[in-house]
Amino acid sequence: MLFKKPKNDDATVWTTHVIEKMIYYGLSENKVRNVLWRPARTEEGIAPDTIAVMQPYGSSKKPKEIWVMYQNFTHQNKKKRCIISAWRYPAVSPKGKEIYIPNDVQELLAKIRQNS
Secondary structure, three states: OOOOOOOOOOOEEEOHHHHHHHHHHOOOHHHHHHHHHOOOEEEEOOOOOOEEEEEEEEOOOOEEEEEEEEEEEEEOOEEEEEEEEEEEEOOOOOOOOOOOOOHHHHHHHHHHHHHO
16 A cells, blocks of 8 residues: 655645654555544644544444644634644553653754744
């Protein structure tokens, strides 16, 4: 299966990190957008000013989750959403606990804040 790289548009910015994670976890642009549009759970992201949303998938015997982390910002008086990371969680994650975010993602967030 070929991976179709998502493109930035007027409302959404895709980081290279999320594109790499989508390839690694086999997630399509439509699946990531679906999690954003219809989250089953929303939590504060571990990185500053971020939001993490989740959708369950799998079976009742082997439940799994898909998570997406994003940040809302304004650029030239337009509201935009920066998709930072996406991943599959191999079970049901505990509610309200912090989810580990690698240092490279935190550095990327700092760069995005500086450029906006």
